[in-house]
Amino acid sequence: MRFETKFFGLSTGGVKIVVMHPDDAFNLGVKQGDRVRVFPINEVGRIKEPGIIAIVDFATNEELLSKGCVGLYDEIGEKIKRDLPHSGVELIKANRPKSFSAIKRKIEGKTLSTQDIIEIVKDCAEEKLLNVELAAFIIGVHINGLIDDEIVDLVYNLANSGDILDFGEDCYDKHSTGGVPGNKISLIIVPIISASGLLIPKTSTRAITSPSGTADSMEVFANVTYSKEEMLQILEKEHAGIFWAGSMNSSPATDVLLSIQKILSIDPLDLMISSILSKKMAMGVKKLVLDIPVGPGTKFPTIGKGKKFAIRFKEIARRIGIETTCVLTSAEQPIGHAVGPALEAREALRLLHNPQLGPSSLLNKSTDLAGILLEMAGKAPDGHGKELAMEILLSGKALQKMRAIIQAQGGNPNIRPEDISVGSYSIEIRSEIEGIVASIDNHSINQIAKLAGCPGNKKAGIELEKKIGTKIQPGDVVFRIYAESQTELDAALEYYNSHPPIGMGSMTIEKI
Amino acid sequence: MRFETKFFGLSTGGVKIVVMHPDDAFNLGVKQGDRVRVFPINEVGRIKEPGIIAIVDFATNEELLSKGCVGLYDEIGEKIKRDLPHSGVELIKANRPKSFSAIKRKIEGKTLSTQDIIEIVKDCAEEKLLNVELAAFIIGVHINGLIDDEIVDLVYNLANSGDILDFGEDCYDKHSTGGVPGNKISLIIVPIISASGLLIPKTSTRAITSPSGTADSMEVFANVTYSKEEMLQILEKEHAGIFWAGSMNSSPATDVLLSIQKILSIDPLDLMISSILSKKMAMGVKKLVLDIPVGPGTKFPTIGKGKKFAIRFKEIARRIGIETTCVLTSAEQPIGHAVGPALEAREALRLLHNPQLGPSSLLNKSTDLAGILLEMAGKAPDGHGKELAMEILLSGKALQKMRAIIQAQGGNPNIRPEDISVGSYSIEIRSEIEGIVASIDNHSINQIAKLAGCPGNKKAGIELEKKIGTKIQPGDVVFRIYAESQTELDAALEYYNSHPPIGMGSMTIEKI
Incomplete structure (x- = not known):
């Protein structure tokens, strides 16, 4: 059936909605939620195959x-407008995709065949699966797991759902499985590696959990x-960059899965392997x-x-050709x-700016990991990368390299730490007692930061003034x-009070 | 934050959507999908506690x-209008409910405590959980199962999420776990039981799978x-009725779960027990x-x-006081x-109208099950209920009783079979060969009927002219x-051809 189009100016943030008159929907044999x-059409017929899957609401x-x-x-x-000139759309009823x-x-606990995985990834990429169906897949994998062969199939197909770049054998990267708060080491490692003359096109996902x-x-x-083309221009110039993986058609099917994992705050290990490796x-x-x-909380x-x-x-990385x-x-x-x-x-x-001022945990971890990459590249003998x-x-x-990267990515290369503004609603928490920090609860730290507005509000967050042993x-x-x-701020503070992240103790561990 | 309201006249069929201006959303600290x-408000403040949970879209x-x-x-x-007069709404950000x-x-495979189940059911009833979170619960239960204690807790809490009726000890019902096509026996059993003088307030869910x-x-x-009050009036008069359980505040939390089970076509046994028993x-x-x-397909x-x-x-039924x-x-x-x-x-x-004309499978099954209820009620000695x-x-x-029930429920009591109209697009499939029907594939039958439009289009469906042994x-x-x-019709026919539901054979089973 063919229809005129009206662009409502409404947005869900993800799910594609097409609003139908109930009579039209009845004639097409569809209900709300179907x-x-x-297909955008012009005078000569369909102009975009295979069409775009959308969910029906009623007006x-x-x-x-x-x-x-x-x-x-x-x-x-937005996608339909891109295919202008069009004179309307054609709608057909779409059944539940076979991949379900x-x-x-x-x-049911079965092992998926290569064909199964090809179909699931294809339907993710074409956004044919409903969010609840994707959730069912994620929970199914979370509970029943994947065997190595399934993950290898997933990695290949997820990667091939978008563009695959080739920089030859000398292309380096670093990634973290996460769980430790404040792990901003990429912002240190990328400029170090790049300054050593190696190519490091760092892509990263946004925060999942x-x-x-x-x-x-x-x-x-x-x-x-950045689009892939824009990113390539930046890499051409700087041989480095820190990009969001979501905008460059890099394994788009992975992003579809990640969007639901994010809503559910569930990141199954097997899907984490396939997400990381498909992007890489x-x-x-x-x-x-x-x-x-x-450790706890990771x-x-x-x-x-x-x-x-x-x-x-x-x-698994070895099987897909990435030395790790x-x-x-x-x-x-x-x-x-x-x-x-x-x-x-x-x-x-x-x-x-001032490496010697630390913090030492950030300094040490960044140079440890950068050192390993420098050794893998033969830039330093084994044991001397750090x-x-x-x-x-x-x-x-x-620092010089980071400034160049910031400039290449359209930022202010001369930005100083004091130029970075943080949340205008803030609170300082002072200790009422004397003691020594004995433990830190990362989970509580993460929750407080998220309740304060992270990662949506960039200026939100926390500063942990005293660390273990202080x-x-x-x-x-x-x-x-x-x-x-x-x-x-109130929500974060309430959580702080009910889940104190800092455990105090004395230096005495045990009296005998 | 307080807002004026605009009723868009848009409907999702389930999910409650509130559309916000992006600037307002930013000020409230929410994004799309949050x-x-x-709360509807008037001059003196909030007029509906605890408010209604909705999902944010942007305009x-x-x-x-x-x-x-x-x-x-x-x-x-619709819910807000019911609380008129109101002069606007107040919105607050709602976090992920604790029940998640x-x-x-x-x-993770743990056994849920009574408190866990109280919270899950409460959040289902108040529609606080996102569809993907409900899907996660359903899949989690499907794979990891529930122990009897968890199901008993679920039944109590699901039932208590709505009104509980009390007709004393003499209240009868029949239910089926489904899976066999054409199982319309309730339409025969209810009038039989009612004609015998017993109370049978049959509620049923709509088709799930x-x-x-x-x-x-x-x-x-x-x-x-019908609302609960209307149903009670009908029962007062006829001591029987066949109602949709979804409209009378009968275990509404169950309906929330069922709506997602239906989208997923997944009906875990443990949830089936709790759905059936909570409604009963x-x-x-x-x-x-x-x-x-x-049998196969069930x-x-x-x-x-x-x-x-x-x-x-x-x-489990015994534990909640239902003899089964x-x-x-x-x-x-x-x-x-x-x-x-x-x-x-x-x-x-x-x-x-004409029991002696059959079909015999429908006649026998209906009277078998009605007979059991008659025996349980002491209306017939054991073995003589049928x-x-x-x-x-x-x-x-x-028949007389069925006419009375139809009349009480606002239908035409004098309706004849030939008055019931069926799908205007139809096809007759004829055999090209000679033989005897050896097997019927129920799964194929169900799929064909659903592709033809069941249950959404009431007139859609199939007639299986020849049964096993014919x-x-x-x-x-x-x-x-x-x-x-x-x-x-085309989709159903295509499925018929690729998944023939009728298996043919000769009478000869084995030649030696």
Whole structure:
């Protein structure tokens, strides 16, 4: 059936909605919530195959929508407009895609065939699956898991759902499995590696379950949203960049899954492997260092679990042609003091300016991991990568490189740490007692930062003034929360009070 | 924050949407897809606690929505209008409900506490959980299961999410676990039981994964959508009725779960027990006969699995005070010939008019199950219930009672089978060969009926002309498909051809 179009100027933020008159819907045999396939048409017929899948809403208001016309939300309207000139759209009823049978097989505990995975990924890429169907897949994988062969199939197909870049064998990258707050090391590692002369096209996803992803923090300095072509121009010039992976048709099917994982705050390990590797494969990365924070609050509560994951990741990466060094890192407390996009950007920039002022956890972790990449590249002999990384940092070359990257990505290269503004609603929390910080609860830190508005509000976040082993006097500031609204500040503070993130103790561990 | 309201006249069919100006949303700290709580207000303040949870969409079109105003979809607009006079709404940001932690525990394979279940059910009832979160719960239960204690807790809390009726100890009902097409026996059993003088307030859900539920078929004769008060008036008069359980605040939290199970076509056994029993408990049912079709295409492929389920169901029902007889029934082929709301209603009415004309499968199954209820009630000695049921049917009293029920529910009591119209797009399929029907594929039958438009289009469906053991000559009509559009008829026919539901054979089973 053919319809005129009306662009409503409404947007869901993700799901594509087409609004129909109930009579038209009846004639097409669809109800609210059903899927239709929408083809832009011109005088000579269909102009865009295979069409765009959208979900049906009804208009019960004749003034808003008359029969013979469909209303388009921005998510589909923008795509249709791109195909102008068009003289309307054709709608056909779309049935549940075949890949849902494969999803059900995973829920039943079966191993998926290569064909199953091809279909699931294809339907993710074409956005044919409903959000609840994607949720069913994610939970099915979370509970029943994937075997290595399934993950390898997923990686290949997810990567091939978009463009695959090729920079030859010398393409480096770093990634973290997350879970430790304040892990802004990419903002230090990328300029170090780049300053050493290596290519490092760092793409990152935005925060999934954490308060800030690398893309969120980098965005404080510069634009991270680039098309593939624009990114290639930046890489041509600087041989480095820190980009959001979502805007460059890099494994778009992965983004569809990640969007639902984010809503559910569920990031199954097997899908994490396929997400990371599909993005790296699409970017042409050939050598990778993977930071695996281990400890309470991370995805790997014990070293044993981290190690098992590392061995599996390394092997799957090998099968798809990415040489990987996995590094288990300590996650007993945040890296540095700052958590939240702007606060992390500020802390990283301070370190690039004055490495000798620390924070030492950020300095050490960044140079450890950068050192491993330098050794993998043969820039430093085994065991001497960290020295070289530190040398590059102290020489000011990393800062210089970061400025060049910021400039290439459209930011202000001369930005100083004090130029970065943080949440205008803030509170300082002071200790009422004397003692020594004995433990930090990362989960609580993350929750406080998220309730304060992270990662949506870039200026929101926290500063952990006192870290493990630090002596505290009554009246000392131990914690700061920043938000962009009183509501969020209150919510974060309430959580702070009910889930205190700082555990105090004395130096005495045991009396006998 | 307070806003003026605009009723857009848009409807999703389920999800409550509030459309915000992006600037207002930013000030409130919410994004698209986030949850807000909406309170109608008047001059003296909030007039509806605890407010209504809705999902945020954005309006990017100033003409449609200006700052300071929110647009309401019908699903929430209708509820707000009910609370008139109001002078606007107050919105607050709503965080992810605590019950999602319990859902995650189920996904992790943990047993839920009573408190967990109280919270999940409360958040279902208040519609606080996103569809993807509900899907996560359903899949988590589907894979990890529930223990009896969890189901008992679910039944109590689901039932108590709405009104609980009390008719004393003599309140009867029948239910089926489904899976066998054409199972319109409720339309025969209810009038038989009622004609015997017993109270049977039959509530039924609409089809979840099947082509037609009892409510869908009954709706062909009369209205099934009644408020609790209206239903009580009908029961007062006729001591029987066939109602849709969704409209009378009977276990509304169950309906929230069922709506997502329906989208996913997933009906986990443990949730089926809690859905059935919560609805029965809410209706004050004290004695129940449960029809458990067993065989390929049903939820119980083997008698062993059906029996295990029956024993479990009976015990859980006992714990919540419902005496149950479970009956394993044959599901090798459809009951009767007709599948689809109107076709099933017509076939049932024909049988009530002329029981001796059959179809015999429908006649026998209906009187078997009615007989069991009559025995449970002491109306007939053990082993003689079926005789009594048959007697009531043949006497015309069941037809008379059905007419009274139809009249009480606002339908035409004098409706004849030939008055019931069926799909105007239809096709007759004739056999090209000679043989004997050896097997029927119920799954294929269901798919064909659903592709033809069931249960949404009441007139859609199929007629299986030849059943197992019937001899077929070339040219004989073996199958009819009815639809309300050519598209649907074509889709159903295509499925028929690729998944032939009728297996032919000769009488010879084995030659030695």
